[in-house]
Each structure stands twice: as C-alpha cells, then as structure tokens.
Amino acid sequence: MKSLELERETSKVIRAIMTRNSQIGSDIITHLKTQLTPRCLAGVMLVSIERLLEFDAEAVVWTIENLIPTDVMQEIHSIFSINIYKHLIAQGCVPGRDLSVDANGQLLIMPRVKKVA
Known part of the structure; x- marks a missing residue:
C-alpha cells in the first residue's frame, strides 16, 4: 500500500470512528475488506487507532469494543x-x-x- 492510499484509508476510518456510529464504521470496514488484505486492513486500523489515541482515547476504547471485527x-x-x-x-x-x-x-x-x- 502506498503512503497516499494509507493516508486516504486511515482518514476514512478515523472519521468513521469519530462518529461512534457502528453502522458507518462497519460499512467502511466491509468496504476496505474488499480492497485490502486482512493484514493490510489490520495495519490501517492500527495506524488509525494510533492517531486517535493522541486526542480521543475514549474513541479508541469504543473502537476496540464495538467496531473491529x-x-x-x-x-x-x-x-x-x-x-x-x-x-x-x-x-x-x-x-x-x-x-x-x-x-x-x-x-x-x-x-x-x-x-x-
């Protein structure tokens, strides 16, 4: 995955997480599963979580509990x-x-x- 792709997909995931809407997050992840390997999707999720951790730790906890398949x-x-x-x-x-x-x-x-x- 190129850095521009990583940035684009990470941005989508972060925005979905910030809504704390399970359906939106699930739809984004379902779409990404069709575009990326499971390992690559895990990497996108890790980068997204790392970025969110800096300013919204509660969103990270919510993501782990409710969003990540x-x-x-x-x-x-x-x-x-x-x-x-x-x-x-x-x-x-x-x-x-x-x-x-x-x-x-x-x-x-x-x-x-x-x-x-």
Whole structure:
C-alpha cells in the first residue's frame, strides 16, 4: 500500500470512528475488506487507532469494543505478537526457554520475563 492510499484509508476510518456510529464504521470496514488484505486492513486500523489515541482515547476504547471485527483483531494480535517476540529476543530472551508460541499463535512468556519486559 502506498503512503497516499494509507493516508486516504486511515482518514476514512478515523472519521468513521469519530462518529461512534457502528453502522458507518462497519460499512467502511466491509468496504476496505474488499480492497485490502486482512493484514493490510489490520495495519490501517492500527495506524488509525494510533492517531486517535493522541486526542480521543475514549474513541479508541469504543473502537476496540464495538467496531473491529474478530478476523481483523486476530491480525492485529498477530502483528503485535510477532513484534513483541522480536523485541524480547533483542532484549536477550531465549526462545524455548524464556518465551514461545503455542499452536494458536499465542505468545507464551515465562513469569520471570514478564517482570523484566
């Protein structure tokens, strides 16, 4: 996705979120699902949430609770899990000893690592 496309789609999502109208938000997401891959849509949602977080944290909470579909939330979760895994390895954690991933893609972190991270 090019930056102009990202900016355009992010802007649509932000405006839909700011209305706090589930139908408008759902229609935008449904349309975006026809245009983007699930991973790309998850990225658009993350960028939108990040931008909203600066000036309307309540809208972010509303979005997470009411707007993001399960499949998109799973992609967001996957993006975070991979990045957290990489970050922890860079911090010196050892895969298989300090952290691992289960069959469902859930990141498993040992209690001692949670205190350090």
